[in-house]
Amino acid sequence: xxxxxxxxxxxxxxxxxxxxxxxxxxxxxxxxxxxxxxxxxxxxxxxxxxxxxxxxxxxxxxxxxxxxxxxxxxxxxxxxxxxxxxxxxxxxxxxxxxxxxxxxxxxxxxxxxxxxxxxxxxxxxxxxxxxxxxxxxxxxxxxxxxxxxxxxxxxxxxxxxxxxxxxxxxxxxxxxxxxxxxxxxxxxxxxxxxxxxxxxxxxxxxxxxxxxxxx
Amino acid sequence: xxxxxxxxxxxxxxxxxxxxxxxxxxxxxxxxxxxxxxxxxxxxxxxxxxxxxxxxxxxxxxxxxxxxxxxxxxxxxxxxxxxxxxxxxxxxxxxxxxxxxxxxxxxxxxxxxxxxxxxxxxxxxxxxxxxxxxxxxxxxxxxxxxxxxxxxxxxxxxxxxxxxxxxxxxxxxxxxxxxxxxxxxxxxxxxxxxxxxxxxxxxxxxxxxxxxxxxxxxxxxxxxxxxxxxxxxxxxxxxxxxxxxxxxxxxxxxxxx
Numbered sequence: 007x008x009x010x011x012x013x014x015x016x017x018x019x020x021x022x023x024x025x026x027x028x029x030x031x032x033x034x035x036x037x038x039x040x041x042x043x044x045x046x047x048x049x050x051x052x053x054x055x056x057x058x059x060x061x062x063x064x065x066x067x068x069x070x071x072x073x074x075x076x077x078x079x080x081x082x083x084x085x086x087x088x089x090x091x092x093x094x095x096x097x098x099x100x101x102x103x104x105x106x107x108x109x110x111x112x113x114x115x116x117x118x119x120x121x122x123x124x125x126x127x128x129x130x131x132x133x134x135x136x137x138x139x140x141x142x143x144x145x146x147x148x149x150x151x152x153x154x155x156x157x158x159x160x161x162x163x164x165x166x167x168x169x170x171x172x173x174x175x176x177x178x179x180x181x182x183x184x185x186x187x188x189x190x191x192x193x194x195x196x197x198x199x200x201x202x203x204x205x206x207x208x209x210x211x212x213x214x215x216x217x218x219x220x221x
Numbered sequence: 222x223x224x225x226x227x228x229x230x231x232x233x234x235x236x237x238x239x240x241x242x243x244x245x246x247x248x249x250x251x252x253x254x255x256x257x258x259x260x261x262x263x264x265x266x267x268x269x270x271x272x273x274x275x276x277x278x279x280x281x282x283x284x285x286x287x288x289x290x291x292x293x294x295x296x297x298x299x300x301x302x303x304x305x306x307x308x309x310x311x312x313x314x315x316x317x318x319x320x321x322x323x324x325x326x327x328x329x330x331x332x333x334x335x336x337x338x339x340x341x342x343x344x345x346x347x348x349x350x351x352x353x354x355x356x357x358x359x360x361x362x363x364x365x366x367x368x369x370x371x372x373x374x375x376x377x378x379x380x381x382x383x384x385x386x387x388x389x390x391x392x393x394x395x396x397x398x399x400x401x402x403x404x405x406x407x408x409x410x411x412x413x414x415x416x417x418x419x420x421x422x423x424x425x426x427x428x429x430x431x432x433x434x435x436x437x438x439x440x441x442x443x444x445x446x447x448x449x450x451x452x453x454x455x456x457x458x459x460x461x462x463x464x465x466x467x468x469x470x471x472x473x474x475x476x477x478x
Contacts, residue, residue, distance in 0.1 A: 021318050026296050058343035120422060124223055131424045131447055133345060133393060137225045137267055137477040157225060157477045159298060161345040161393070179223060202298050202320060204262065 008035040010215060011049035013076065015041060015056075015066045017090065023055045026201035030212040043075045051215065052079040054195075056090030060115065060164070061102035063090050073108070080110055080193050084219040087195030092188065093166060095195055101164050111188065112169035122181035133163045134180045140187065140198065146175045147221065148194045148213045156206040158198035160186075166197065192219035225477040226441050227267035227448035228465050229426060230455045232257055234303075235274050237283040239456065252456065258291045258299075261455065264462040266297065267477055270396070270450060272323065272350075273303030274371065285317045292318025302350050302396070311338050315346065323396055325350040326369040329376055332390060339391025348426075349392040353380040353413060354400040365413055372400045380413070381420050388421040395421060396450065399429040404453070406432025414444030426450050434460060434468040441474050 010031065012024050020039055027037045038045060046052060054076060056063050067073050079085050080095070087095055096113035099105045107115070122130040137157040142149045165184040168174055176187030176196065187196040194214070200207035232239045232254055239252050258269050269291070273284040281304060288301055301314045302323020314322050328335050328349055339347045352372045357364040365380035384395050397417050399410035409427045418425045427446035431437060431454055440449040454460050466476040 021316055022292065022320060025293055025318060029293075029296070057345055130224075132422055133424070134224065135345070135394065135424050136227050136447070139222055155222070160224075163344075202296060204297050208296055 008050045009045075009048065010035060010037045010051045010053060011046045012037060012039045012053045012055065013041070013046060013072065013091075014039045015063075015070045015072055017056050017058050017063050017066050020055055022199075023053060023088065023201045026208065026211055027053065027215065030208055031215050035215060041070050041072070043072065046072070046075045046079060049079075049083070051084040051086075051217075052076075053086045053088065053214075054079075054091035055088045055201075056094065058090065059102055060090065060094060060099040060105040060107065063094055064105055064107060067094070067108075077108060077110065083192060084214065084217050085193045085195075086214050087193070088201070089162065089197060089199060092195035092197055093164065095188075095193075096166065096168070099164060110193075111173055111190070113173070113185075114167050114169070115164045116167055117164055118181065124181060130181050133161055134165075135161045137203075138178050138180060138198075140176045140178055140196075142176055142187075143174050146189050146194065147217050148189070148210055149175070150209075150213050152206050152209050152213075158186075158196075158200065158203040158206060160198045162197060191221070223475060225267070225475050226446075226469065227426075228265075228437070228462055228469075228476070229268045229270055229300075229448055229450040230257075230261045230266050230462065231270040231272060231428065231450050231452040232456075233272045233274050233452060234284060234287065237287055240274070254287050255290050255294070257456070258295050261462060262295045262297055265466060265477065266462050267448070268298040268300065269295065270300040270302065270323070273301065275304070285313060288314060288317040288319050300348055300396075302348065307334070308337060308341060311342055311346075315342065319346075321346045321348050321393070323348045323350040325352065328387065329367065329369050329378065332386065335387060335390045335392055339393070344391045344393035344423075347392050348394045348396050349384075349387040350396040350398070351380065351384060351387075351417075352398050352400050353410075355410070355413070363412060368400055372403070381416055384417050384421050388423050392423060394424045394426065396426045396428060397446075402430025403428070405430050406453075408432065408436040409440045409444050409446075409449075411439055411444035414440060414446050418445040418447070424448065434465060437465050438469050438472040438474060441469070442472065
């Protein structure tokens, strides 16, 4: 029996993530929602979701004493970061007057800004909320059977700017082009919510639960 | 290419059944919520909103079980409003599988509640629902006031001032219902929609009055709404969501296929 651990550190709508995973796993896999270092360490695959503010997320990670557990999982097994679970993987975020993050990858999380406009000059709302197109910038096992430029559900006010272009596997345009999916080795992380993205999202989660972490 | 405008079917739920009133009063039965949600998801709804209009607090649990059932089968954003009065209510709905909660009356009586809920759970899951009614007389400058208790009680609060404040307090989205238009099928109050949309930095969902495909498109093109919400035209099978999307696309609006 394979175990997929969804890390519970009190941030965000974890119920949605576990329900969607339960919908796509095969009969030899089970999904657990856990705050336990031991359970995450023992799991075969790890999902790291997150919602809310960067500082609260980082505080919660330390409060639950999960920092090393998360970093360890990201170095060793198939690992899926979602939304804030992607943003906190990089060095730092502008949010809350500057927040140091997990620092696994070079990069900065920045605010969309109040003066965001589309190509026609129309003012854009923040948060970026709704279905936007994800352009696959390079092939990856998690993009399998998902059309390029498929729409996924987004909700965020801050976006990722990677310093290493090699990290990017997907981008999105909202006033500006930003990295909405990154991947390296056994890690895949995305800004949008596959658990709320209907067929494309369920396909991505299916690809993840079937992924062995290799490229 | 960019963000799509959202089409949101709304299910008013009373004791576990979907119903739709005209001007908040006359109630018609429209079916089983889980079945409705499943069908809308298949037709391409971008989100689903449930408004719990159950009068008795004894029956509050019916909506929790319903949300749990829907969230196990439908993987698009779900919003639940109605009877959200304290932090525990927000948590209960999110735990049942809702992605966002709609706060209406409780925000008016205790605006700090919106701040607390946004701080605790993040702005992304806090929708402030606003019921607005035009109160200016003809000849006067247009003015809208917000109403509570399902549109029965006036508050004296100016609608534009209110949405600006809710934006500041951390609301992630405004669900704006025109009480003058709700259930009338005469189209949105697009002047209200446009003014609210220009006042806030967060997305606005237009609601109240949709009767035709043109109305849906006008909400975006004239009312500057980021999403359009309708109930009866979907429940009674007058239009399918796919038809609305095809039409909106023909008017140059970006939608999710």
